[in-house]
Amino acid sequence: xxxxxxxxxxxxxxxxxxxxxxxxLDAMEAVKHIPIEDRDAFKYALAATLxxxxxxxxxxxxxxxxxxxxxxxxxxxxxxxxxxxxxxxxLEEWMxxxxxxxxxxxxxxxxxxxxxxxxxxxxxxNADEAMMAAMARAAVTxxxxxxxxxxxxxxxxxxxxxxxxxxxxxxxxxxxxxSQRYDGEMTxxxxxxxxxxFENRIEQLKREIEAxxxxxxxxxxxxxxxxxxxxxxxxxxxxxMHASREEMANIRKAIQxxxxxxxxxxxxxxxxxxxxxxxxxxxxxxxLSYGGVPAEPRFRHPRPNKPELIxxxxxxxxxxxxxxxxxxxxxxxxxxxxxxxxxxxxxxxDEVTHMFQNEEDITNAxxxxxxxxxxxxxxxxxxxxxxxxxxxxxxxKDVNAKSTMMFLGDARNxxxxxxxxxLKECQKRARSVFWLNPEPRSYWDTGDSVITxxxxxxxxxxECRNLRQLEGFVDNxx
Amino acid sequence: xxxTMFGDLSGVREGLAKVEYLADDGIASVVFLAERLxxxxxxxxxxxxxxxxxxxSVAAMSGARLIRLQCYEGLDEAKALYEWNYKKQLLRIxxxxxxxxxxxxxxxxxxDIFQDEFLLxxxxxxxxxxxxxxxxxxxxxxxxxxxxxxxxxxxxSDYQVSIPELGTIMASQIPLVFLTSNNTxxxxxxxxxxxxxxxxxxxxxxxxxxxxxxxxxxxSENLAEQIARVxxxxxxxxxxxxxxxxxxxxxxxxxxxxxxxNIDVEQAKETLHILLKYQSDIEKAAKELTVEx
Ligand SMILES: Nc1ncnc2c1ncn2[C@@H]1O[C@H](COP(=O)(O)OP(=O)(O)O)[C@@H](O)[C@H]1O
Ligand SMILES: [Mg+2]
Numbered sequence: 001x002x003x004x005x006x007x008x009x010x011x012x013x014x015x016x017x018x019x020x021x022x023x024x025l026d027a028m029e030a031v032k033h034i035p036i037e038d039r040d041a042f043k044y045a046l047a048a049t050l051x052x053x054x055x056x057x058x059x060x061x062x063x064x065x066x067x068x069x070x071x072x073x074x075x076x077x078x079x080x081x082x083x084x085x086x087x088x089x090x091l092e093e094w095m096x097x098x099x100x101x102x103x104x105x106x107x108x109x110x111x112x113x114x115x116x117x118x119x120x121x122x123x124x125x126n127a128d129e130a131m132m133a134a135m136a137r138a139a140v141t142x143x144x145x146x147x148x149x150x151x152x153x154x155x156x157x158x159x160x161x162x163x164x165x166x167x168x169x170x171x172x173x174x175x176x177x178x179s180q181r182y183d184g185e186m187t188x189x190x191x192x193x194x195x196x197x198f199e200n201r202i203e204q205l206k207r208e209i210e211a212x213x214x215x216x217x218x219x220x221x222x223x224x225x226x227x228x229x230x231x232x233x234x235x236x237x238x239x240x241m242h243a244s245r246e247e248m249a250n251i252r253k254a255i256q257x258x259x260x261x262x263x264x265x266x267x268x269x270x271x272x273x274x275x276x277x278x279x280x281x282x283x284x285x286x287x288l289s290y291g292g293v294p295a296e297p298r299f300r301h302p303r304p305n306k307p308e309l310i311x312x313x314x315x316x317x318x319x320x321x322x323x324x325x326x327x328x329x330x331x332x333x334x335x336x337x338x339x340x341x342x343x344x345x346x347x348x349x350d351e352v353t354h355m356f357q358n359e360e361d362i363t364n365a366x367x368x369x370x371x372x373x374x375x376x377x378x379x380x381x382x383x384x385x386x387x388x389x390x391x392x393x394x395x396x397k398d399v400n401a402k403s404t405m406m407f408l409g410d411a412r413n414x415x416x417x418x419x420x421x422x423l424k425e426c427q428k429r430a431r432s433v434f435w436l437n438p439e440p441r442s443y444w445d446t447g448d449s450v451i452t453x454x455x456x457x458x459x460x461x462x463e464c465r466n467l468r469q470l471e472g473f474v475d476n477x478x
Numbered sequence: 479x480x481x482t483m484f485g486d487l488s489g490v491r492e493g494l495a496k497v498e499y500l501a502d503d504g505i506a507s508v509v510f511l512a513e514r515l516x517x518x519x520x521x522x523x524x525x526x527x528x529x530x531x532x533x534x535s536v537a538a539m540s541g542a543r544l545i546r547l548q549c550y551e552g553l554d555e556a557k558a559l560y561e562w563n564y565k566k567q568l569l570r571i572x573x574x575x576x577x578x579x580x581x582x583x584x585x586x587x588x589x590d591i592f593q594d595e596f597l598l599x600x601x602x603x604x605x606x607x608x609x610x611x612x613x614x615x616x617x618x619x620x621x622x623x624x625x626x627x628x629x630x631x632x633x634x635s636d637y638q639v640s641i642p643e644l645g646t647i648m649a650s651q652i653p654l655v656f657l658t659s660n661n662t663x664x665x666x667x668x669x670x671x672x673x674x675x676x677x678x679x680x681x682x683x684x685x686x687x688x689x690x691x692x693x694x695x696x697x698s699e700n701l702a703e704q705i706a707r708v709x710x711x712x713x714x715x716x717x718x719x720x721x722x723x724x725x726x727x728x729x730x731x732x733x734x735x736x737x738x739x740n741i742d743v744e745q746a747k748e749t750l751h752i753l754l755k756y757q758s759d760i761e762k763a764a765k766e767l768t769v770e771x
Contacts, residue, residue: 189708193704196707
């Protein structure tokens, strides 16, 4: 058990989770208090001691499933060796063994596809979780075509299984059946809710099937190899430039709290001196009630000061993927700061503040920026110099001591002139000027990147390729 | 900690249910371990999901006294730990002077004014010095500055407080401690390492239904189920602020008051403002509920 645990913790570290020595010891101590057969409690005990960030839960869960999926009530596998323990060399036999244990029916191979479909239908209709799990196993046995040693990924098996189950057809059948139960008296709302309920159960079934495939792959290939195959970057390390759709959705969700934090940071910085200067007259007045002893010093209120943000973002092709993220960031910022002005540029520059304002749907806002913003001047290739020049001409007067400026871009300028003086002027007037660069630091100033010419006039240029770096930027503002 | 408060794991769940807190396996496991290991719990999650309520309920179920430290920006040692009541001290000095101005003995006076009677005990010290069973709730810890967080960590590591004028006060027992956070700021790694971590998210359908049934008088199972389903449906939308459990409860109470037994679209739309706080969210949800899935 201890070996297994330390292997498990090692894999968590491989996956990027920052598990300290004390936490490792805490975990070992914690599991002593958990009954060994309670797999859920075991999992929560490990999570509570080892995972201190909600964003890491998924990575944790994946590793947990790999390491401990072969132990637990599903397989009646205890901690001892040998009693029903997986034998990787004998997958076939093991699988049919599993099937026999299931619901009193004969081996899974004996069930016809129609029988599986029918039993699955009943299970889904009645939310019979045990039966759903059993059918997930039967379906994998029947349809996935898994063979030991075959170098095929889990998604392939999943696809094969799901294709054979025709879950879309199943959903329609379920809805029809349940509306008959209601004698066709369902309101549209009730029908909608019923559909969502079935969709939910089907999702659960899919997860069950996935888990089953993973278990068998683990049995076939071993824990370490599987863990390695499934390893993915943590959400905070996913590169904005190469994020998948799902990862992007995750990033988007994480941006909101970050901007809240940013707003709080900037506000706190201003309030650094929480108390204003001593208010002498008020103190004396107050002292009268203490017989002339100035027992309660009074202070003036610090002057309130609303943070104002000016964002200037490159949305050219070279940072297209970053721009997607940028626009989400701008949108989120606009919800946090009382006053945000946003500008986007390629070789021309345009103010887009109004496109984000009163726009409840971020997708609409992004769409408007992409179609309506006037950012092409000559040829639609980046020209920072020209864009900045125009910015200064039209909006320079709006930069003042309350403004915090954020420039977002790779500073790849196609060898045009830089007009770095614009940043110099900005820095003179603004409270602070920051620059976030989506390129790896090692690329800076190579080729047509002129980041250093600009960075001279900023309070810092920050590499910003993932959430971890964005968060670091926000945290270091204090 | 030798005596155990809750017996076994299922005891936690049942005990909490008795004081009307519906825990899932994750919550119950962490509470159980906190007591067994004598470690503080850091609870994080969206607003209104029962973080504060959990600490209160654990106190209630175990018959412990709840001591609450509500955090805010600017909370300092004087308000969290202890402070000398200097107004009272000054007045004492004044009074002594008046009586016997010539024979003023500063040492004696000092002994005099640095005594329990002039000490203002704040929640942390109160929890440390408690002789009875206590649960310490440090609520919304993400709102304090980093210096105060360091102070909290110190207390949660040593369970002792030293007061230069009085000496060191050591806890006679390790209290159960819950810290809650709405995650507006990243807490220090050291504090997180010290604590068990518990993320409380919106409850799943079944638990939310049970919460509604438990907390709303006179509601039918049928209505509770519908409410939980509608709320789940709304939470799937991309909103500025998803409905929390407290809002679900408010909505349920309203529907009961209105005598509604089956929710139709119109009623749902008319009462959405109880569930959602932003006008834009209300409009979005209303639109979404109207179109058939
Ligand atoms: N699991 C639960 N069981 C019973 N009531 C709950 C539960 N979760 C939330 N609630 C209800 O929701 C309300 C808000 O919870 P609270 O603890 O104040 O939220 P927060 O997470 O913001 O601290 C509580 O007053 C309580 O009535
Ligand atoms: Mg709270």
